[in-house]
Amino acid sequence: MQALDKALAQVGRVVLGKEEQLKLALTCMLANGHLLIEDLPGMGKTTLAHALARVFQLDYRRVQFTSDMLPADILGVSVFDPNTQQFSLREGPVFTQLLLADEINRATPKTQSALLEAMEERQVTLDGVTRPLPAPFFVVATQNPVDQAGTFVLPESQLDRFLMRISLGYPAPDVELELLAGGDLRQQVRELKAVINGEGLMKLAQVVGKIRVTRELLDYVQRLLDATRSDDRFVAGLSPRAGLGLLRAARAWALITGRDYVLPEDVQAVWASVAEHRLSARQGGSVAAISQSLLQSVPVVRR
Amino acid sequence: MARIYQVPSHTRLWLTLAVTFCALPQLLKGPLWQGGLFALVVAIRALVNRQRMALPGRIIRSLLLMGAVALTFYSFGRLYGPEAGVALLVSLFGLKYLEVVSQRDAYVLLVLGFFVCATSLLFSQSPLMFLYVLLCMVLLTACLAGINHSDTRASGMQHLKRAGIIMAQAVPLMLILFVLVPRVAPLWNMQVGNGKARTGMTDSMAPGQISELSESSALAFRVAFDGDMPPPAERYWRGLTLSHFDGRAWQQAIPRGMDEAGYLYSGRGPAPDWVDALTAGRSDGTSYAYQVIVEPTQRRWLFAMPVPFVSEGGVSLARDMRLVANNPVSQRQSYQVVSVPAATRRLPLAAEEKALMLSIPDESGRRARGLAQQWRLESQSDAAVVQQALRYFRQQPFHYTLRPPKLVADPIDDFLFRSRKGFCEHYASSFTFLMRAAGIPARVVVGYQGGEQNSLGSHLLVRQYDAHAWSEVWLEGQGWVRVDPTGAVAPERVERGLRAALEEGDSGDALGGIQLDGFAGSGLLGVMREWADYVDFRWQTWVLSYDSQLQLSVLSKLLGQVTPLRVAVTLMVSVALLLGLYGLYLFWRNPVHSQSPMEKEFWRLHQRVQGCGLALSPGVTPSQLAEAIAGRWPRAASPARDWARYYQRALYDPRQKASKQQMRHLRGLRNRLYKLLD
Numbered sequence: 001m002q003a004l005d006k007a008l009a010q011v012g013r014v015v016l017g018k019e020e021q022l023k024l025a026l027t028c029m030l031a032n033g034h035l036l037i038e039d040l041p042g043m044g045k046t047t048l049a050h051a052l053a054r055v056f057q058l059d060y061r062r063v064q065f066t067s068d069m070l071p072a073d074i075l076g077v078s079v080f081d082p083n084t085q086q087f088s089l090r091e092g093p094v095f096t097q098l099l100l101a102d103e104i105n106r107a108t109p110k111t112q113s114a115l116l117e118a119m120e121e122r123q124v125t126l127d128g129v130t131r132p133l134p135a136p137f138f139v140v141a142t143q144n145p146v147d148q149a150g151t152f153v154l155p156e157s158q159l160d161r162f163l164m165r166i167s168l169g170y171p172a173p174d175v176e177l178e179l180l181a182g183g184d185l186r187q188q189v190r191e192l193k194a195v196i197n198g199e200g201l202m203k204l205a206q207v208v209g210k211i212r213v214t215r216e217l218l219d220y221v222q223r224l225l226d227a228t229r230s231d232d233r234f235v236a237g238l239s240p241r242a243g244l245g246l247l248r249a250a251r252a253w254a255l256i257t258g259r260d261y262v263l264p265e266d267v268q269a270v271w272a273s274v275a276e277h278r279l280s281a282r283q284g285g286s287v288a289a290i291s292q293s294l295l296q297s298v299p300v301v302r303r
Numbered sequence: 304m305a306r307i308y309q310v311p312s313h314t315r316l317w318l319t320l321a322v323t324f325c326a327l328p329q330l331l332k333g334p335l336w337q338g339g340l341f342a343l344v345v346a347i348r349a350l351v352n353r354q355r356m357a358l359p360g361r362i363i364r365s366l367l368l369m370g371a372v373a374l375t376f377y378s379f380g381r382l383y384g385p386e387a388g389v390a391l392l393v394s395l396f397g398l399k400y401l402e403v404v405s406q407r408d409a410y411v412l413l414v415l416g417f418f419v420c421a422t423s424l425l426f427s428q429s430p431l432m433f434l435y436v437l438l439c440m441v442l443l444t445a446c447l448a449g450i451n452h453s454d455t456r457a458s459g460m461q462h463l464k465r466a467g468i469i470m471a472q473a474v475p476l477m478l479i480l481f482v483l484v485p486r487v488a489p490l491w492n493m494q495v496g497n498g499k500a501r502t503g504m505t506d507s508m509a510p511g512q513i514s515e516l517s518e519s520s521a522l523a524f525r526v527a528f529d530g531d532m533p534p535p536a537e538r539y540w541r542g543l544t545l546s547h548f549d550g551r552a553w554q555q556a557i558p559r560g561m562d563e564a565g566y567l568y569s570g571r572g573p574a575p576d577w578v579d580a581l582t583a584g585r586s587d588g589t590s591y592a593y594q595v596i597v598e599p600t601q602r603r604w605l606f607a608m609p610v611p612f613v614s615e616g617g618v619s620l621a622r623d624m625r626l627v628a629n630n631p632v633s634q635r636q637s638y639q640v641v642s643v644p645a646a647t648r649r650l651p652l653a654a655e656e657k658a659l660m661l662s663i664p665d666e667s668g669r670r671a672r673g674l675a676q677q678w679r680l681e682s683q684s685d686a687a688v689v690q691q692a693l694r695y696f697r698q699q700p701f702h703y704t705l706r707p708p709k710l711v712a713d714p715i716d717d718f719l720f721r722s723r724k725g726f727c728e729h730y731a732s733s734f735t736f737l738m739r740a741a742g743i744p745a746r747v748v749v750g751y752q753g754g755e756q757n758s759l760g761s762h763l764l765v766r767q768y769d770a771h772a773w774s775e776v777w778l779e780g781q782g783w784v785r786v787d788p789t790g791a792v793a794p795e796r797v798e799r800g801l802r803a804a805l806e807e808g809d810s811g812d813a814l815g816g817i818q819l820d821g822f823a824g825s826g827l828l829g830v831m832r833e834w835a836d837y838v839d840f841r842w843q844t845w846v847l848s849y850d851s852q853l854q855l856s857v858l859s860k861l862l863g864q865v866t867p868l869r870v871a872v873t874l875m876v877s878v879a880l881l882l883g884l885y886g887l888y889l890f891w892r893n894p895v896h897s898q899s900p901m902e903k904e905f906w907r908l909h910q911r912v913q914g915c916g917l918a919l920s921p922g923v924t925p926s927q928l929a930e931a932i933a934g935r936w937p938r939a940a941s942p943a944r945d946w947a948r949y950y951q952r953a954l955y956d957p958r959q960k961a962s963k964q965q966m967r968h969l970r971g972l973r974n975r976l977y978k979l980l981d
Binding site: 212 | 898956
């Protein structure tokens with residue numbers, strides 16, 4: 001577990017003052033899930049993704065999504081090779097270990113769904129040939145919450161593919177001072193030391209599955225899910241898939257915290273980032289406010 | 304969580320609706336200015352809620368109050384009494400609504416609203432009104448739920464749903480209380496008569512009065528038979544006997560020398576000899592047992608077949624074999640009757656009574672007298688004279704019609720010998736006159752004849768158009784015998800009712816262009832009418848007539864012997880049973896396997912800490928609970944953290960098995976903690 005602490009410390013050197021978000025992002029990776037970052041431009045999304053790739057020694061590619069992008073631009077395309085007289089596949093950027101999908105909501109639904117399918121299946125089928133994606137495979141997608149002109153909003157079914165959604169937000173004043181005083185960020189990222197490699201990460205992910213939960217904890221998770229379903233301020237409650245994701249994320253969080261069993265606090269810690277992007281509130285209610293009120297009102301210990 | 308002490312915005316619409324609905328019955332029947340006042344109040348409230356204006360100040364409110372009181376006094380002439388009192392209450396209710404700001408005001412308004420609802424039932428107790436009041440109560444309950452809801456973003460429909468559920472849950476309880484809670488007779492008799500003239504009988508009969516009634520299809524009364532129903536030709540519902548004739552109209556009269564006390568027997572005190580005579584005949588021949596539910600008439604007389612025997616208080620028997628209520632019938636009333644037709648022959652005819660029954664004014668009906676005298680000479684007995692007269696009506700060209708020509712000069716002679724077109728009152732009047740002229744004691748009886756049967760409830764509906772007049776003659780050895788001369792002219796009237804009689808005759812002519820509204824139609828409308836009547840009837844027999852007496856009989860059937868203890872125990876047992884069933888349902892619906900001792904442990908501490916004045920949400924985890932304690936009571940910080948650490952390992956680490964020893968340890972930690980809390 002020291003490796004994880006070290007990894008956090010390394011990434012923390014370039015993404016300053018965002019320990020909570022870093023921990024969540026790491027949790028997401030350990031839980032083998034994809035991450036959606038919703039933020040304004042220039043908040044350090046790319047730096048975060050890049051730093052994660054560095055620290056875990058992952059292949060890293062970045063794709064800027066635009067509205068004229070086609071699925072082939074991401075997945076790859078078959079080209080005819082005159083020398084061998086055969087078609088060969090030219091792999092798209094998706095064949096990497098960590099893909100930063102910048103401004104995913106700028107692409108057309110067709111292109112979005114091509115990526116999202118690859119995310120879910122962890123394989124790509126082109127011209128009838130199915131090719132597995134490298135392992136591990138993570139997608140960090142970003143979305144600009146403010147500038148919505150000319151975008152295709154991700155539907156809820158697609159948002160469900162992301163295990164977590166976080167936003168970094170502005171840095172605190174003292175952190176920002178430090179940031180301004182520091183040197184070239186790109187250079188700093190390049191200087192980051194690798195802590196584990198991809199294989200090590202996958203082993204850790206297997207450990208996550210072995211983190212223990214008791215009947216009482218599962219009960220609590222179920223009560224939370226039930227509360228979203230019976231609360232009529234939400235359009236619809238959380239799906240069983242979301243429930244499984246919540247539990248997996250809570251396990252990963254417990255692992256990062258250095259425990260081999262899950263506490264209700266672990267569930268509460270990942271609750272907002274796992275649940276909120278999958279819910280929508282009726283008539284102008286705030287999802288965040290309602291989901292936080294559920295944490296307040298759902299008894300942790302059975303009454 | 305901070306409490307909102309203002310009426311939240313999501314409840315304002317419900318408040319407006321509840322106030323309007325509660326007041327509506329009064330507004331519809333009250334003076335016009337009251338509607339105006341309410342419209343004004345609701346409009347001001349709407350503007351205030353939209354923040355278009357401020358609430359009116361003290362001066363305007365005082366002016367409105369004084370205006371409302373003055374106008375109430377102007378409209379009703381007083382400020383007390385049921386009508387004026389309720390009108391004043393409703394006006395004040397509206398004005399109270401005008402000044403509602405805080406939650407406390409809303410409470411006052413809503414409690415007042417329940418009371419206003421109850422006053423609506425003073426004036427009408429129909430099933431529809433009951434449903435309406437129920438609706439008002441759901442709205443009021445929705446408001447109560449709303450003003451107690453702390454979430455400002457709550458939706459209004461949620462309150463209505465909750466109120467509906469609460470009301471539905473209360474229904475079984477209501478039924479139990481309705482059946483079991485002892486009823487006291489009303490302490491005062493509130494005369495809530497809507498003074499309007501109603502269609503119905505009057506206490507005299509002049510030509511044309513009953514035919515007017517036959518244009519109304521309003522309900523007169525209903526009859527529910529306990530056993531056999533008499534055949535249609537026997538269904539004569541006597542209301543009044545008219546013994547005094549002034550040459551034109553027949554009126555009620557008491558024989559000279561008799562006082563009302565001797566004429567009416569209320570069941571109390573020693574029975575007069577005529578009552579004994581009638582009672583002796585109670586087991587003669589066939590008898591019919593039935594319940595009559597009479598619509599308000601504002602009169603004292605009641606309707607029954609001869610000879611009626613009643614057992615309940617409040618109803619007296621009159622010497623002319625009628626029932627008389629002790630108070631005017633101002634609300635629907637029901638009474639149980641056993642009629643024994645044959646008992647009539649037991650009744651003696653006193654000399655002064657006979658004199659009255661033979662009296663006719665000297666100057667009227669000279670030709671008729673001649674005719675009567677002629678029959679007298681030709682016949683051997685009184686009964687033969689009666690037959691003679693009926694034969695006369697049958698054989699001469701008499702017509703049964705709703706629109707008889709106007710009678711000029713002497714009504715008796717003019718009808719008998721010239722126009723010969725008439726309605727039942729003409730036949731009854733002239734026949735009685737003829738009998739008296741022939742020396743046979745006779746009188747006119749008015750009431751209702753027939754009635755249509757509701758096929759759902761198998762009860763009889765008697766409507767105003769069933770009003771009828773006939774005669775009774777006193778024959779030696781038979782007592783008072785009913786003779787219906789109309790039956791001699793138009794037998795269908797007696798056998799099949801007014802409509803059949805009129806259709807049978809030369810239709811257009813007989814109806815005389817009169818619209819007979821409200822005759823039970825056929826098809827869907829008829830079915831609906833029948834259902835509506837059935838519901839109303841059942842409502843009356845099952846709900847409204849459930850008084851202390853009926854309650855006693857129901858309870859003695861249920862409990863055997865009615866003692867306060869038994870009633871109280873039954874009440875408690877049934878309420879407990881009901882709540883138990885509800886609890887069972889809840890348990891069955893979400894099967895909460897009972898709390899483990901570990902889980903109880905948490906909530907004990909949670910409760911204790913809250914009891915010590917630290918507000919906690921149910922969603923705190925054990926260590927958050929410990930931190931909350933540490934924040935409030937720094938002395939208790941370390942034992943609290945110990946407890947939490949130990950507790951969460953016990954509950955969430957699967958390798959720790961919950962053992963008795965652990966529990967003891969935790970309890971010890973908790974007890975140590977308790978001492979540090981206060």
